[in-house]
Amino acid sequence: MPGFHRRRWLAITACLSVAFAVSAFGIWGAPARSPTPVRVAAGVPVEVAAAERRDVPVHLTGIGTVTPFNTVTIRSRVDGELQQVLFSEGQDIRKGDLIAVIDPRLFQAALDQANAKLQQDEASLANARLNLGRDTKLGKDAFASQQMIDNESSSVDQLVAQIAQDKAMIDNAQTQLSYTKITAPIDGRAGIRLVDQGNIVHAADAGGLVVLNQFHPISVVSTLPQTDVPAIRAALAAGTVEALATSRDDGTTLDVGTVELIDNQIDPQSGTVRLKSIFPNKADALWPGQFVDVQVLVATLKAALTVPSDAVQRGPAGPYVYVVGAADTVDVAPVKVGQIADNTAVITDGLTEGQRVVVRGQYRLAPGTRVTPSAPAASGS
Structure with missing residues (x-):
């Protein structure tokens, strides 16, 4: 029996040794863990x-309406048949270009008649002067009465006056004939044709033949509050005032021009004053009737x-x-x-x-x- 107890004691001792070794390894033999890093808060980007x-330029901005620099409604100044239309709709026309012709035959006949009447009266005047000269010589010898001489002198004066009237009639007939050829009074762009070729036109027609709008240059009429009047006047007094026409959609600059004038009165209902600015409009970026923003340069902050x-x-x-x-x-x-x-x-x-x-x-x-x-x-x- 003593041998049995000894073996049992040795087994228990061995188990305790193993347990102690395992525990010691868990405490001292395991690798050490790294400490958790401290995060530094990042700045707000x-x-x-x-x-x-x-x-810095100082601009005054107002809403403007593009208007033609000049607008002319082409009308006939005589009555007659519109024989020729010599322009195309939308065409750029130069001043003096022939754009329409009205039947000239009646007016040419009136001119020929006036010229013939002048020739007739000039012949009568020449004859009356011959008679007056002859009778004046006879009157010195008492072969012609003074009354006859006075009558012939009066006839000469009447024929001189008649010839002056004939020349006036010729001028009038020539003017009426010239009206049969309609020319452009300004540089401009033709709009839609209002009368077709072959129609009878009259001087009293209200509509006219076509409307010419001048695009180059072109003007923009804008408004600004009445409180801006002193600044605008001071800028105009100092010299040329620059104006920028910008798109109301995206703000792009359409053209650069100058302020032409400030209106001579303030609208009492709106409390605004009108400005007229002129732009060269070489690229046709401005169109009559278009709404734009007009920026007027009145000063520069240094x-x-x-x-x-x-x-x-x-x-x-x-x-x-x-x-x-x-x-x-x-x-x-x-x-x-x-x-x-x-x-x-x-x-x-x-x-x-x-x-x-x-x-x-x-x-x-x-x-x-x-x-x-x-x-x-x-x-x-």
């Missing part, structure tokens, strides 16, 4: 731009402090911008804003040159927020 000084207009935000206390500090944290800066145009805002107070302002990404910002700044895209500059 924003686009920034620096406040800079530059010359070395004005500017930021992109997207940087300016509106709050209960007024406009403000987010300024990026040296540690890439933002702060709110109240500003006073002047003109905002062409994606540029003029800052009159609240910023200094070179300060960085947030252009995009403001909706996630608050004072003290850390940001990751980047330059704005080209379209937003």
Whole structure:
């Protein structure tokens, strides 16, 4: 029995040794785990731009209507058959071009008749002068009475007056004949033909034959508030005032011209004043009846402090911008804003040159927020 207990004791000791070794390996032999890294919060991505000084043009913008520089309704000045139409609809016509012909035969006959009457009266005058001269000589020898001489002298005077009347009739007949050839009084573009060839036209017809509109140059009549009158007058007094006609759809510049005049009165109902601007319209970008925006350059702000207009935000206390500090944290800066145009805002107070302002990404910002700044895209500059 003593041998049996000894073997049992040895087995128990062996099992305890194995268990201790396994436990020790689990505590000291297992590889150590690496500590969890501490994450640093990333800044809010924003686009920034620096406040800079530059010359800024001051424009006054109003809605304008394109009107022809000149408009002429071509009408016949005599009655007759419209024999020829020598223009095409939509054609550019030069001043003096023949555009229509009316039957000239009646007017040519009247001219021929007036010329014949002149020749007849000139022959009668020559005969009357011969008689007067002959009888005047006879009167010196008492072979012709003074009354006869006086009568013949009166006949000569009457025929002189008749010849003057004949010449006037010839001038009138020539004028009436010239009206049978209708020429363009201005350079312009023909519209839709109103009378077809072969119709009888009259001088009293209201519609006319065609309407000519002058496109080169062309004018635009626009309106501005009455409060802008002093600025416009000052600009006109200083010299030529530039005007830009821009599309109301996408804002593209259609043509560049000059302000011709400011109207001599303000509309009391709308409180606006009309301006007339002239544009060369070489590319035919302006068309009569078209609505455009007219930007009038009245001044230029020299070395004005500017930021992109997207940087300016509106709050209960007024406009403000987010300024990026040296540690890439933002702060709110109240500003006073002047003109905002062409994606540029003029800052009159609240910023200094070179300060960085947030252009995009403001909706996630608050004072003290850390940001990751980047330059704005080209379209937003």
